[in-house]
Amino acid sequence: MARRQKGRFIDGIVLLDKSTGMSSNHALQRVKRFFNANKAGHTGALDPLATGMLPICLGEATKFSQHLLDSDKRYTVIAKLGQRTDTSDSDGEIVQTREINFSEEQLQTALAHFRGDTMQVPSMYSALKYQGQPLYKYAREGIEVPREARPITVYELNFLGLEDDELTLDIHCSKGTYIRTIIDDLGEMLGCGAHVIMLRRTQVAHYPYEKMVTLEQLEALVASAAEQEVPVGELLDPLLLPMDTAVANFAEINLPEAMQYYVMQGQAMQASGLKPDELVRITIGEQRRFVGIGSMNDDGLLAPKRLIVLRD
Secondary structure (H helix, E strand, O other): OOOOOOOEOOOEEEEEEEOOOOOHHHHHHHHHHHHOEOOEEEOOOOOOOOEEEEEEEEHHHHHHHHHHHOOOEEEEEEEEEOEEEOOOEOOOOEEEEOOOOOOHHHHHHHHHHOOEEEEEOOOOOOOOEEOOEEHHHHHHOOOOOOOOOEEEEEEEEEEEEEEOOEEEEEEEEOOOOOHHHHHHHHHHHHOOOEEEEEEEEEEEOOOOHHHOEOHHHHHHHHHHHHHHOOOHHHHHHHHOEOHHHHHOOOEEEEEOHHHHHHHHOOOOEOOOOOOOOOOEEEEEOOOOEEEEEEEEOOOOOEEEEEEOOOOO
């Protein structure tokens, strides 16, 4: 017997402004409950300490969350100089205290070191897995495990200010970049140690900062819907961004209406503008209705890779 689906069939992406002190999964579950969605997933966790943009995919949009996980990110970070912690942030224990004694020229030279393509050794307090367990679980038990340096790119690292022992930076970086590790490494280069005391994600991919909403705003809309005796979706659903915004950077292949049946059956077909190994957005008809993503197969045809369930 088929299991009864709980929640609404609702598709789209909500840009949550996550508050501090909350896990990304807890935030995700609250958003899912507010929307009464049958399915939800986030696109790359933020530490409990961190705030800011956490795109949450609902319904069929979850099929494309990986592409946001792989996208570039932007952060504002405040580092406290003179103290190093075991987690590289203020949630950890102070393990070393040193005098702050560097020149402006030394600071600028150190910041330049992190710009561009570099290799980074992930923090032991990351969610990366070793033999099936997240690194942070080993770290909490005092176990150090080997980690390989990984390639990252810092597109921009902008100095925003230095007041007393607090350094503020703006960092635009590739996926997999650990800001805590940059700050810890920077502190060691400056000879004084440093750790993150504030971290805010201001951008994921192309999504605008202004479109973010807080849990408090969502909660207020849910309460308002109850007061007005209207379905919750009437007030919440206008906040959702289309699911294909997760793959907005993909080239579009538009197929005629007559091809919809065949593409939705997963059949490969002739299409112009295809490039080998390139994922494309597939849309149908003059309305350009998004139905999924695909790529060129060995025969040079458009092969669907990930299709949505079409609902009227």
